[in-house]
Structures are given as structure tokens and as C-alpha cells.
Amino acid sequence: MKGYVVRRRNRYYAVIYEGLDPVTGRDRRSWHPAGTDRADAERLAARLAAEHTGPDDEVRSLSFGAYLTRRWLPAKRLELKDSTWAGYAGKVRLHIAPALGTVPLRRLRPQQLEALYDRMLHPTDGGRAYTPKMVLEVHQIIRRSLADAVERGLLTRNVALVAHAPKLRAIPTVEHDAWDAEQLHAFLGAAAGHRHFAFLWVAAFTGMRRSELVGLQWRDIDFEHAAVSVTRGLVSVGYELKISPGKTPRARRRIDLDPTTVGILRAWKEWQAVEQAAAGADPQPGWVFAEPDGHPVHPHSVAQACDRIAARAGLPQIHLHGLRHTHATLLIKAGVPVKVVSERLGHSTTAFTIETYQHVLPGMQAEAAHIFETLVALAVPPGTRSTGPTRRNARRNAA
Numbered sequence: 001m002k003g004y005v006v007r008r009r010n011r012y013y014a015v016i017y018e019g020l021d022p023v024t025g026r027d028r029r030s031w032h033p034a035g036t037d038r039a040d041a042e043r044l045a046a047r048l049a050a051e052h053t054g055p056d057d058e059v060r061s062l063s064f065g066a067y068l069t070r071r072w073l074p075a076k077r078l079e080l081k082d083s084t085w086a087g088y089a090g091k092v093r094l095h096i097a098p099a100l101g102t103v104p105l106r107r108l109r110p111q112q113l114e115a116l117y118d119r120m121l122h123p124t125d126g127g128r129a130y131t132p133k134m135v136l137e138v139h140q141i142i143r144r145s146l147a148d149a150v151e152r153g154l155l156t157r158n159v160a161l162v163a164h165a166p167k168l169r170a171i172p173t174v175e176h177d178a179w180d181a182e183q184l185h186a187f188l189g190a191a192a193g194h195r196h197f198a199f200l201w202v203a204a205f206t207g208m209r210r211s212e213l214v215g216l217q218w219r220d221i222d223f224e225h226a227a228v229s230v231t232r233g234l235v236s237v238g239y240e241l242k243i244s245p246g247k248t249p250r251a252r253r254r255i256d257l258d259p260t261t262v263g264i265l266r267a268w269k270e271w272q273a274v275e276q277a278a279a280g281a282d283p284q285p286g287w288v289f290a291e292p293d294g295h296p297v298h299p300h301s302v303a304q305a306c307d308r309i310a311a312r313a314g315l316p317q318i319h320l321h322g323l324r325h326t327h328a329t330l331l332i333k334a335g336v337p338v339k340v341v342s343e344r345l346g347h348s349t350t351a352f353t354i355e356t357y358q359h360v361l362p363g364m365q366a367e368a369a370h371i372f373e374t375l376v377a378l379a380v381p382p383g384t385r386s387t388g389p390t391r392r393n394a395r396r397n398a399a
Contacts, residue, residue: 003049005034005041012041016048016156030157048156062154064108065101068092072145082242083235088141095120095138105154110163113142117165132166139165177318178326190313196305198268199289199297200323205261207327207345210299210320211235211244212251216288221265226257230346234296241296248348255344328353332360 006013012035018028032048034041073092077085099116100108117139120130143160150158179187184204191197203213211233220229230253233244246252257265265288272290281294289297303320310317318326324345331341342353 003045005038005045006031007038010036012036012038014041014045014048016045062105063101064103064105065097067105067149067154068096068101068145072148075148081235081244082237083244086237091138091141096142105149108146108159110159113139113160113163113165117163121166136166136168139163177316177322178329179315179318179322181330183315184323184326184330186313187310187315191309194305194309196289196297196302198264199302200306200309201264202261203320203323204327205258206255207324207341208255209233209251209324209346210302212246212346213289214241214287214296214299214302215243218269218286218288221288223262223266226259226262228255228257229253230255234299236299239298239300241298246346248346250343250348251346253343253346328357329360332357 003014003016006015011033014032014034016030016032018030032044034044069092073085073089076088080088095116099119100112103112117135120135120138121132123129139160143158146155146158146160149155188197188201188204191200194200199213202208203210206228208216208228208230212230215232215234216228216230220231221227222229230246230251233246233251234241235244236242268288275292276290276294279292279294281292287294287296289302291297299320306320306323307317328341328345331344332338338353338357339350341357342350345353347353347356
């Protein structure tokens with residue numbers, strides 16, 4: 001790369017010649033403000049040109065795919081949760097590497113990123129169209145990886161910062177699927193007798209995440225005070241279960257249980273002890289929802305059972321996570337304070353709970369308006385109500 005200095009009015013710019021654009025065939029140059037001193041501008045131009053060229057042939061020929069898979073992803077594994085890292089790796093493998101993997105890291109351009117996002121949103125080969133949220137997540141991975149490349153001196157600028165991608169505010173809010181009380185009652189009735197019945201019941205009556213339910217141990221349940229302590233989760237990473245500290249800072253929490261749920265857990269514990277004794281399993285560390293061999297049940301098997309039971313019962317299809325949304329929706333509709341619901345769910349903030357379940361609130365606002373009207377009406381002593389014209393007539397007569 002070549003660098004030189006250009007003066008415009010009273011300011012200098014370091015200009016880097018980047019060769020010909022492969023699409024338009026025109027010269028490409030990047031301009032960098034360098035202040036009012038020409039010597040400073042010349043030093044900046046020399047440094048930027050050296051960085052673009054680079055003394056290391058390996059870095060100069062490094063492709064974007066090789067950078068992601070050999071450098072960036074291995075480094076991110078040190079700081080990300082296993083499930084988050086697996087999500088990053090999956091998106092790199094499925095979306096980014098096939099489209100941009102062979103592009104030299106230093107030749108990556110905003111137009112190439114935008115072309116990838118457009119293909120994901122509007123495929124022309126009959127492939128799957130992805131949601132704006134998915135495309136935004138891919139964009140965020142590219143942006144963060146290139147930001148790290150800039151910090152490590154492999155790049156001088158992050159082209160993802162100027163590439164157009166779906167905006168978070170433009171992504172439509174999805175109303176979460178949930179059953180009403182009658183449908184939930186029918187589902188639990190259909191699930192009675194199933195080996196995962198206790199799991200599904202506790203999911204519906206506590207609103208716990210499926211990872212939290214899988215990670216539940218008997219020592220976490222306080223039968224005497226009818227409560228469960230959520231302290232860990234087990235997440236599936238490549239179908240292997242790994243311990244997770246929790247999705248949010250408020251994920252560690254205590255949830256009160258109703259008497260029926262306590263009874264179901266007691267019965268399940270007794271049955272589990274008999275089952276594991278017959279199988280010769282070691283009950284340690286005492287997973288609440290375990291297979292006959294003592295290992296924790298896999299969330300995928302419970303999710304599949306949930307789908308099959310709902311289908312047999314003729315209910316609208318919702319996934320296992322829908323039991324959590326059902327729990328929250330029924331409580332909010334019943335007038336339980338949103339703060340209490342947020343605490344049971346382990347949301348990061350009450351505001352997030354309100355935003356997530358805002359589709360439940362309009363009907364409640366109408367009810368609140370009627371309640372307020374009733375309260376004010378009851379506060380007015382009988383016989384003191386008067387209309388506007390009556391008060392005016394009284395003032396006129398007094399005059």
C-alpha cells in the first residue's frame with residue numbers, strides 16, 4: 001500500500017491508496033484526518049501504509065475465515081460461556097465462512113457484508129429466509145471479530161461499522177406463545193402418567209427455564225418451607241450437558257411453591273429412589289430430574305415429549321419454553337404485580353418483564369380504569385355530587 005499527504009484548507013489528511021475496486025475497477029483510497037501539522041500527517045501516512053502492507057506475509061495473506069476459526073474463536077472461548085461460544089461457532093460455520101471465508105481479511109469491504117445480509121433475508125436460490133434478528137446476530141459477530149482485529153493491529157479500520165444491517169428497533173417484537181388456564185389444565189391432564197410429568201408440572205408452576213430445571217438438585221428443594229433455590233443450570237452444547245452459572249445476575253433466586261407442587265415433588269422423589277435402586281445407579285449428586293442411571297435428563301428429550309403430549313391432546317403447539325411464558329402470562333392476567341412475576345422468572349429487570357409481556361397489559365389497563373373510577377365514586381359522599389349547570393345556578397341565585 002502507498003501513503004501520501006493531502007492538504008485541504010488548513011488541515012492535512014493521510015491518504016492510503018488501496019488499489020482497484022474489484023467491482024467498479026476504480027481506484028480506492030481511504031482518507032484519515034491528521035491535524036494541521038504536515039509532519040504529523042506524513043508520519044501517520046507512513047504508519048498506516050506500513051500497517052496496510054504489514055511485514056508479516058502470513059498476516060498479509062490471512063483470510064477472514066482463517067482469522068475467525070484459528071484466532072478469534074479460540075481466543076473468545078476463554079471469556080464466553082460454553083453455550084454462547086457454541087452459538088458463535090455455529091453462525092461462523094453455517095453463515096459467515098461459506099460466504100466470506102476465502103476473502104482476505106484486509107480486503108473485506110462493507111458491500112460484501114451487506115450482500116451476505118441481503119442473501120440471508122431474501123434468498124434467491126430457494127433457500128431458507130432468516131429473520132432480521134438472526135441477521136443482526138451474524139452482523140454483531142462480524143463486527144466484534146473485526147474490532148478485535150483492529151485492536152491487535154491486523155486492520156486499521158472495522159468495515160462492519162459502516163455496513164448496513166437490520167437495526168434492533170426495526171426487529172418486530174414477537175408475542176410469545178402461551179396457553180390459557182384451561183389449555184394448561186388439559187395439557188397436564190394428558191401428561192399424567194408420563195415419566196416427565198413432574199418436570200412438566202414444575203416447569204408450568206414455577207416458570208423456571210429448562211436449563212434451570214435440568215440443573216436442579218434435591219438439596220435445592222426446601223420441602224419444609226415449600227421453596228426451591230435456583231443456583232445453577234445445565235445447558236446443551238453439542239448435545240453434551242455443561243454447567244451454567246445462570247442467564248442473568250438475578251437468575252440465582254428462591255421460588256415459593258404451592259402445596260400441590262410440593263406433593264408432586266415428594267412423590268417423584270420416592271419413585272426416583274425406587275427406580276435408581278433397581279437400576280443400581282449412584283444417586284449422587286442427586287439430580288431432581290434424572291434418568292434411571294442417575295444422570296440428568298436431557299432437555300431435548302423433555303422438549304420432544306412436551307410436543308408429543310400437546311399434539312395428542314389437540315392443543316395449540318407451543319414449545320417447552322412456552323410453559324414458562326404460560327406461567328408469566330397467567331399470573332400477570334390475574335393481577336399479580338409484575339415485580340413479583342419478574343422475581344419468579346429471574347429476569348434481569350422488571351422493565352424487561354413488562355416489555356416481554358406487554359401484549360398482556362392492554363386488557364389490564366382497561367380494568368385498572370374501571371377500578372379507579374369505582375374508587376373515586378365511592379370516595380364522594382352521597383348527595384354531594386352536582387353537575388356543572390347546577391353549581392352555576394347556585395352562584396347566580398346567591399348573587
